[in-house]
Amino acid sequence: MAKCSICGGPAVAYIRYQKRYLCDQHLVEYVESKIRRAISRYKMIRPGYRVLVPVSGGKDSATVLTALSKLSRELGFEVVALHIDLGIEDYSVKSKEASMKAASKLGVPLIVVSVREITGYTIPELARKARRPVCSVCGLVKRYIINLVAVELEADAVALGHNADDLAVYSMKSFITQDLANISKLGPKTESIQGLAVGRIRPLYEVYEKESYLYALLTGTPFLHEECPNVDFNSMENRLKVHINSLEEEKPGVKITMLRNMAKRIRDYPKPKLPISRCRHCGLLSSGDECSFCRLTRRITGQPLGPRAREVVRSLVTSLQLAPRQDSAYKS
Amino acid sequence: MKVKVRIVPDGRHLEVEAGVKALDLLKLAGMNSESGVVLVNGRPVTEDYKIREDDEVTVVRVLSGG
Numbered sequence: 001m002a003k004c005s006i007c008g009g010p011a012v013a014y015i016r017y018q019k020r021y022l023c024d025q026h027l028v029e030y031v032e033s034k035i036r037r038a039i040s041r042y043k044m045i046r047p048g049y050r051v052l053v054p055v056s057g058g059k060d061s062a063t064v065l066t067a068l069s070k071l072s073r074e075l076g077f078e079v080v081a082l083h084i085d086l087g088i089e090d091y092s093v094k095s096k097e098a099s100m101k102a103a104s105k106l107g108v109p110l111i112v113v114s115v116r117e118i119t120g121y122t123i124p125e126l127a128r129k130a131r132r133p134v135c136s137v138c139g140l141v142k143r144y145i146i147n148l149v150a151v152e153l154e155a156d157a158v159a160l161g162h163n164a165d166d167l168a169v170y171s172m173k174s175f176i177t178q179d180l181a182n183i184s185k186l187g188p189k190t191e192s193i194q195g196l197a198v199g200r201i202r203p204l205y206e207v208y209e210k211e212s213y214l215y216a217l218l219t220g221t222p223f224l225h226e227e228c229p230n231v232d233f234n235s236m237e238n239r240l241k242v243h244i245n246s247l248e249e250e251k252p253g254v255k256i257t258m259l260r261n262m263a264k265r266i267r268d269y270p271k272p273k274l275p276i277s278r279c280r281h282c283g284l285l286s287s288g289d290e291c292s293f294c295r296l297t298r299r300i301t302g303q304p305l306g307p308r309a310r311e312v313v314r315s316l317v318t319s320l321q322l323a324p325r326q327d328s329a330y331k332s
Numbered sequence: 333m334k335v336k337v338r339i340v341p342d343g344r345h346l347e348v349e350a351g352v353k354a355l356d357l358l359k360l361a362g363m364n365s366e367s368g369v370v371l372v373n374g375r376p377v378t379e380d381y382k383i384r385e386d387d388e389v390t391v392v393r394v395l396s397g398g
Contacts, residue, residue, distance in 0.1 A: 002378040012376040016365065021378060058396060165395065210366055213394040214376055225340050231397030241395050245366035 013214055017253035024218045031215040035067045035203045039075070042188035042263065044201040047076040049156040050325065052198070054082045054146050055102060055110075057095030059216040060161030062102050062223035064203055066216065068159060069106040080322070082149050084142055085114040087122025094224050101222040111316050113145050118309045119297055129300045134230050137296070144293035148284060148309055150198035152317045154325045157189070157201045165209035167202065168255050169240045171262060176236070180269050187266035196278060196285040205263070206256060209241075282306025333385040337361070340392045348383065355379035361391045368393050 002011040004023035011021035015030070022030055039045050053068060055061040065081055072079045083099040086092050096112065103110035116122050123141060127134040150158045162170075167186050174182040192199040204212055216223050232238070248254050278284070279291035281304040286292075294304030337346040339361050346360060354370040354377050361368060369376050371390040372383070383389055 002380055011378050013369075014365075014378050024375075059394075060396070208366070209396070210369060210394045213369060213392070217376065225392070227341055227397045233397060235397075238395070238397055242367065245364060245395070248366045249364045 012218070013210075015211075016249070017256060027211075027214055028218050031063070031207055031211050032067055032070065034206050034211075036071060038188060038203055038205050038207075039071070039201075042201075042205065044159075044189050044203065045075065045077050045157060049077040050153060050322075051077055051079050051157050051159050051201075052082055052146070052150045052153055052155040053079055053108075053159045054084070054142075054161075055099040056161070057083070057098035057102075057224040058161070059213045059223045060163055060166075060204060060209075062098075062216040062221040063207070063212045064159050064161045065102055065106060065108060066219050066221045068203065069108050078322075079108050080153060080155070080320070081108045081110040082146065083110060083112045084145050085112060085116070086138060086142075087114070087116050088124060088138075088228060088230065091226060091228055092122075094226060098222050098224045105221065109320050109322065111149060111313075111320065113149065113313060113316065115141055115145075118145075118312050119305055120301065126296070126300060130296055135232075138230075140292050140296060144284075144291070144306075145309065145313070147197055148282075148306075148313050149317070151195070151284065152310070152313050153322075155198050156192070158198050159201050159203055161204060161212075162202050163204040163207050163209045163212045164255050164259055165241055165244065167205065167262075168244050168258055169237050171258070172240050172244065173236050181272045183262070184266060184269040184271050186262065188263055193276060193285060195283075196276070206259060208255065279306060282310055335383050335385055335387060335389055337389045337391055340390055342393070346391075350383055350385040352383050353379065354381040354383070357383065357389070357391060361393075363391065363393055367395050 002021045004011050004026055005020040006026045007023060009023035012024050013027050014021050053065050055065055068079050081103045083096055085096050123138045124134055127137040130137055146158055171183050171186050188205045189201045190199050274287035277286050279286040279294055280289045281294040284291055294306040297305035333350045334347045335350050337348055357370055358364060358368045365379055369392045372387045
């Protein structure tokens with residue numbers, strides 16, 4: 001059996017692009033060191049920050065939550081978790097359970113927001129009523145709720161679970177479709193817009209998907225192995241993921257090279273030309289005078305539900321009884 | 333001697349001869365060293381590990397559908 005290149009213990013993984021075998025303990029340390037380095041290299045988190053971690057119940061958000069809850073003590077920042085109950089059959093029940101177990105194991109405060117409680121409908125019902133693909137409605141609602149919770153929490157950053165494989169694939173898809181402005185949003189972080197939107201960070205920017213899985217498994221953080229029943233394995237993203245990983249097997253390190261260079265050149269890509277304004281209903285980020293969440297819910301229910309979502313979230317945030325923000329970078 | 337292998341998350345099963353290497357098992361399940369991990373008795377093993385007849389083997393596709 002292969003031995004760990006650091007301590008000689010039984011190896012659990014071979015890191016091909018580093019030509020190193022690692023045991024469970026050194027694999028965990030290795031992934032944490034990559035996350036710590038990315039946080040520092042890309043200036044993602046400063047001491048005193050409040051960081052919101054949305055958790056789906058899957059491996060990547062479990063990895064972000066575990067690593068950030070450990071690093072928060074070392075680097076002096078605060079972590080709050082968010083789970084959105086989408087109402088997608090049995091999958092959502094199990095996802096919520098895994099998220100609650102993970103947050104409780106790590107001692108991280110968790111906010112659970114139910115889409116049905118806010119809109120009266122589950123995600124599949126909203127999609128049917130809007131006659132739109134379920135993944136497109138799901139993405140829209142999740143982005144809205146995540147930003148809303150971050151604004152109400154006065155968080156300084158939202159830590160997303162996109163790993164290196166995800167980002168390589170999104171960027172390749174944007175290149176293939178020549179949606180170059182989208183690439184400008186795929187870097188390690190985006191900036192906050194005061195009062196409207198909280199900036200996003202991607203602590204797993206340089207962590208491969210396999211490493212993220214192994215980290216979640218070896219740290220014992222509960223996560224769901226199941227996939228959402230709506231996932232399309234023939235989508236361009238999933239086909240590209242298979243291709244880039246065949247290439248990675250032949251040319252180890254190709255994903256990391258791509259992402260490091262993308263981070264350096266992110267400013268060279270055109271920025272989306274949509275104007276930044278405030279939704280007249282809910283007051284959050286919008287490209288016109290009505291945000292996409294308020295438009296979607298107004299068309300389905302007859303009234304824009306952004307203001308109701310804000311009320312529900314505000315009361316959930318209050319019930320957490322977090323210490324008041326002293327010096328929020330988001331406020332300044 | 334045949335060893336039963338469970339594939340996650342598809343729920344499929346494979347049967348392989350004891351002695352097969354973990355990397356070959358990944359290929360049989362349609363994955364490679366980047367897209368899948370072999371677990372033996374719940375713990376990950378490296379690609380050169382040879383499956384034994386009393387091992388409880390799972391192949392996990394680590395690429396999520398996004």
